[in-house]
Amino acid sequence: MREEDYQVSFEIIATAGDSKGYSMDAICDAKKGDFESAQEKLKEANKGLLKAHELQTDMISQEAGGDSVPVNIILVHSQDHLTMANVALELAEEMILLYKTIDDLKTEIEEIKKKI
Template sequence: MREEDYQISFEIIATAGDSKGYSMDAICDARKGDFESANEKLKEANQRLLQAHELQTDMIAKEAGGEQVPVNIILIHSQDHLTMANVAEELAEEMISLYKTIADLKTEIEEIKKKI
């Protein structure tokens, strides 16, 4: 097994892990009401996820072109990380939206209370 085969897998693991971390940080910021920061972190998560997908796509293109891509436990692990990063980003988008709705409703309730 070539070192390069492992290197690409480790890059996917690291990049997808970064993406997942940014997604989770975005959720935490949204929970605190810092939606600007949450959206910035979500953008960063998306950029890292795209980088990881590009690495994966390069491997797929090599195999489609006839080059053997060795399947090993590290590659499988990298695909798991990529999948989880993708799910984390999708959930972060939804949770940020929910926290924003909750914050807006709280503000609206407070405005109504002031009028009573």
């Protein structure tokens, strides 16, 4: 296998890995109540995920155009990373909403307690 046969796969691994990291950091920020930072990290996670998808789409287009893409364990591994980054982003979005709801309810309970 030529080194260039691995290059796109490594780029997908890197960008998807960064995306997943931003998603996990966003969850941590939301848990601390820093929802602004969580949203910024979700934006970064989404940027990385889009870049990884673009790289994947380029390979799919290459294959569809008749230029075979060499399938190897690194390519398979990159697809695992891309899938996990996608799942991490989706779950982070949901968890942040849950943390925000919990935070809002805590605030509401405190306001009610003050009135009692």
